[in-house]
Amino acid sequence: MVAAVVITATPELEATEPRIHDALRRFQERLNALQPSEMEAVIEAATRALSQSEEPVPPIVDALSGGRRPTAAERVEAEIDVLMRSFARRRELLAGALTxxxxxxxxxxxxxxxxxxxxxxxxxxxxxxxxxxxxxxxxxxxxxxxxxxxxxxxxxxxxxxxxxxxxxxxxxxxxxxxxxxxxxxxxxxxxxxxxxxxxxxxx
Structure with a gap:
């Protein structure tokens, strides 16, 4: 039996990103619903989203977004949503598969x-x-x-x-x-x- 995963943010991150606590809680719930073999990819994606550097945004992207950059919490949620849909599709495709x-x-x-x-x-x-x-x-x-x-x-x-x-x-x-x-x-x-x-x- 795999132990439940518990995820917390650093005080510094919670101070700068007020929504990060809720995002991580939702991430924790979704992660614990996955198969153990699926967890690593999701954790890596969330880590990557949180550690993205502030790279220059092309002018066209800046104009289309109204100059607003996604927060770390929003990046985490977006990464998780994409992965969750991908894993759900994978399970659907493998339903009833044979050994x-x-x-x-x-x-x-x-x-x-x-x-x-x-x-x-x-x-x-x-x-x-x-x-x-x-x-x-x-x-x-x-x-x-x-x-x-x-x-x-x-x-x-x-x-x-x-x-x-x-x-x-x-x-x-x-x-x-x-x-x-x-x-x-x-x-x-x-x-x-x-x-x-x-x-x-x-x-």
């Missing part, structure tokens, strides 16, 4: 095969709490090698992180009339989805 052993049983292969196929770019997985997690939606009993037709080509074409690949495949895409790339793959439109995937992250 390597479960994938091996599903496909009728050895326990090593899912790892080999992951390395070859024909399966998609994310390391989560020390174990690979394979989204269940990529498997299709009627597809080649038990996966959705065209998925390996899309996985290799996408030049982004594994979690970003999962998000791209399952998010409605305006270039596909609001369909998800995964739905279009299942409909047999492999070439169209691969072409879109190649454009992701392109200069």
């Amino acid at each position: 390597a052993s479960q994938v091996a049983r599903l496909l009728g292969t050895s326990r090593q095969t899912p790892h080999d196929r992951l390395a070859a770019g024909t399966l998609l997985a994310v390391m989560d709490q020390g174990a690979w997690r394979f989204p269940a939606w990529q498997f299709d009993p009627e597809g080649d090698n038990g996966v959705v037709p065209g998925l390996p080509e899309v996985i290799r074409a996408l030049r982004v992180s594994p979690i970003a690949k999962m998000s791209w495949l399952t998010r409605p895409n305006p270039m596909l009339d609001g369909d998800t790339p995964l739905a279009r793959l299942k409909a047999g439109q492999v070439e169209q989805v691969v072409a879109l995937a190649r454009a992701v992250g392109a200069d």
